[in-house]
Amino acid sequence: MKKPRLLFVLGMCCGTGIASVPPSSTSIPSTIPVLERFLDGELEKAPLRFGAIASAFRLAVRPDGKPLIIAHRGASGYLPEHTLAAYAAAYFMGADVIEPDVVLTKDGVPICSHDITLDETTDIAQRFPGRARDDGKHYAIDFTLAEIKTLEKLGRESRVRMRGHTIPTLGEMIGLVQNLNERTGRTVGIIPEPKKPEFHRGEDREIERVLVETLASHGYTDRDDPCVIQCFDLDSLWMMRDELGCDLTLAFVFGEQPSRETLDRAAEFCDAFGPKYTMLIESPALMEAFLPGGDFERFGLYPWTFGDDPEPAHEAFRLGVAGIFIDYTDVGVAARDRAMSRLATPDAPATEPVTPGSGRPRTRPSAP
Secondary structure (H helix, E strand, O other): OOOOOEEEOOOOOEOOOOOOOOOOHOOOOOOOOHHHHOOOOOOOOOOOOOOOOHHHHHHHHHOOOOEEEEEEEOOOOOOOOHHHHHHHHHHHHOEEEOOOEEEEOOOOOEEEEOOOOOOOOHHHHOOOOOOOOOOOEEEEEHHOOOOOOOEEEEEEEEEEEOOOOOOOOOHHHHHHHHHHHHHOOOEEEEOEEEEHHHHHHHHOOOOOHHHHHHHHHHHOOOOOOOOOEEEEEHHHHHHHHOOOOOOOOEEEEEEEOOOOHHHHHHHOOOEEEEEEEHHHOOHHHHHOOOOOOOOOOOOOOEEEEEEHHHHHHHHHHHHHOOEEEOOOOHHHHHHHHHHHHHHOOOOOOOOOOOOOOOOOOOOOOOEO
């Protein structure tokens, strides 16, 4: 058995719908031991209490050690998700990392889409009548890239929906980020997720191989590169590490608390774990495990997914998470800066205003 590598947790975002969590579910109850320790002052002096040992990936994108702002499907609170416009907006709002979800086309090209079907976010039913499967849905894998490029990426009815956008390939998304990095001098990272590997295997396609090869062709090959692959499918991650020899940071993500046996297995070849945000509330023992003296004290916490209410994000930063996934990049940046300022000046008022997002109506939580 391989010696477990230095680990940290990445809380990945894989939900649908707007990601703000209602106040009733985001208010961390005072019965959670970690918050009691925080309120008692035991943790007040440590701005990065969880995962104090930063990973090479984190240092690559944020050398100053501040928590990461990870743009959930780009700036998806403002623009249709997984479009070049949403990725660019997130970049210039100050995202440290941008998330592209990945599915395959009929001709094997990786494109940026959260869903393996295209009905909810595009005009595919109007463009290609009679091409749906028996379940009435249009699957990306049934259409060539040339066909998919004729579609309009409209966004979701429950989120931002507007005309004038198309579905980018993963290569186009990476090209955008790398070009902007070159021009600005920043090192913004990416966190792709291969969607539904089991579905792709059933279609006789290895999305894992396509993803790893595409990333390598753009220079992402090692753990110190600004790229992490996330996935809910542990077997898929094992294939990338063992069979494909992928040496990038790999993150096993989950929306429900896995068994200890599952976590131990993942620790043999993964570098990261990603819990859903609500697990920090619903599973206080999990939160305690990442504190000094806990079983996973070297891990960082990156909860997903936050919306346009700055208070839950600010609270998470005060508790010491290493980063957050958020639909509204500017809200995340402001919440982080506010929390870091309070850690530097603990006598500052507890409720100073955060301008970004303050005038928008609150939105619904994401589903996994």
